[in-house]
Amino acid sequence: MKSFKVRGKQIGDEAVTICAPLCAQKRFDLLSETRRIVSSCAPMVEWRLDLCQEAWTEETLQLTMTALREVLGERILLVTIRTVEEGGAFAAGSARYQQLYRWVLASGQADLIDVEASQGESLVASLIREAHERQVGVIVSSHDFAGTPSEAEMLARLRQMQEAGGDLIKLAVMPRDATDVLALLSVTTLMHKEAKVPLITMSMGALGAISRLSGEVFGSAVTFASAAGSSAPGQLSIDLVAQTLSLLHEALAQEKREKSL
Numbered sequence: 001m002k003s004f005k006v007r008g009k010q011i012g013d014e015a016v017t018i019c020a021p022l023c024a025q026k027r028f029d030l031l032s033e034t035r036r037i038v039s040s041c042a043p044m045v046e047w048r049l050d051l052c053q054e055a056w057t058e059e060t061l062q063l064t065m066t067a068l069r070e071v072l073g074e075r076i077l078l079v080t081i082r083t084v085e086e087g088g089a090f091a092a093g094s095a096r097y098q099q100l101y102r103w104v105l106a107s108g109q110a111d112l113i114d115v116e117a118s119q120g121e122s123l124v125a126s127l128i129r130e131a132h133e134r135q136v137g138v139i140v141s142s143h144d145f146a147g148t149p150s151e152a153e154m155l156a157r158l159r160q161m162q163e164a165g166g167d168l169i170k171l172a173v174m175p176r177d178a179t180d181v182l183a184l185l186s187v188t189t190l191m192h193k194e195a196k197v198p199l200i201t202m203s204m205g206a207l208g209a210i211s212r213l214s215g216e217v218f219g220s221a222v223t224f225a226s227a228a229g230s231s232a233p234g235q236l237s238i239d240l241v242a243q244t245l246s247l248l249h250e251a252l253a254q255e256k257r258e259k260s261l
C-alpha cells in the first residue's frame with residue numbers, strides 16, 4: 001500500500017490516522033464544535049457539509065471555510081457532502097453537489113474532499129481534475145448502510161474506486177452479523193496488498209466497531225472517531241480509539257524491533 005502526503009503528514013504509513021467528524025447542523029454552531037475537536041487529539045477533521053442546514057452561497061461558504069481553517073490550524077481538513085442515498089443529508093442533486101465542491105475548492109482551505117463513486121464516472125473525474133488543479137486530494141468513497149455486499153463485490157468496488165483515480169479510497173458497509181465484519185476485514189487485507197493508494201474501510205454499527213480499531217493490522221489507513229459528535233453508527237469516542245490504536249501500534253512495533261535484532 002502506498003501512502004498519501006497531505007499538509008505535511010503521511011496518510012497510510014504504519015500508524016492509523018484518526019479523523020473526527022464535525023457534525024454541526026447550524027452554521028452558528030460550527031466554530032464552537034470545531035474548538036471542541038481542536039482540543040482533542042485528532043490530526044484530521046471531516047466537515048460534514050451536508051449536515052449543516054444553510055442556504056450556502058459562494059461567499060458564505062468561503063467565509064466559513066476561512067473561519068474553520070483559522071481554528072483548525074495545521075490539522076488536515078476533509079470536506080464531505082454525503083448524499084441521502086449513502087447515509088447523509090444531501091438531496092439537492094448532482095449540479096448543486098458539483099457547485100458546492102467547486103466553491104469549497106476555490107476557498108483554498110480544504111486539504112481533501114470526499115466524492116462518492118456513485119456520482120458517476122464523469123462527475124468523479126471532473127471533480128478529481130479540479131481538485132488536483134488546486135492541490136487538493138480526493139477520497140473516492142462508497143457506503144452501504146443496508147448491508148454488507150459479497151467479498152467479490154466489495155473488492156470490485158474498491159478496485160473501481162482506485163481505477164477512478166481516488167488518491168484514497170473508502171468503503172463503509174453495515175454488518176448483519178459477525179461474518180459480515182470478517183468479510184470486510186478480509187477484503188481490506190486483500191486490497192491492502194494490491195492497492196496503489198491508501199485504503200479506508202469500516203464495518204459500521206456496534207458489531208463492526210472492531211474494524212475501527214484494527215486498521216494497522218488489516219490495512220485501513222484512517223479511522224473516524226467522535227470528538228464532538230458522531231457521523232455514523234458505531235463510531236467510538238476519540239480518546240478510547242487513540243489509546244487502543246497506540247496499544248496495538250506499540251505491540252506491532254515491539255515485535256518488529258525484536259525480529260530485527
Ligand SMILES: O=C1C[C@@](O)(C(=O)O)C[C@@H](O)[C@@H]1O
Nearest residue numbers: 021080172202204224231232
Ligand atoms: O465515509 C465516512 C465514514 C463514516 O461513514 C463512518 O462510518 O465512520 C463517517 C462519515 O462521516 C465519513 O464520511
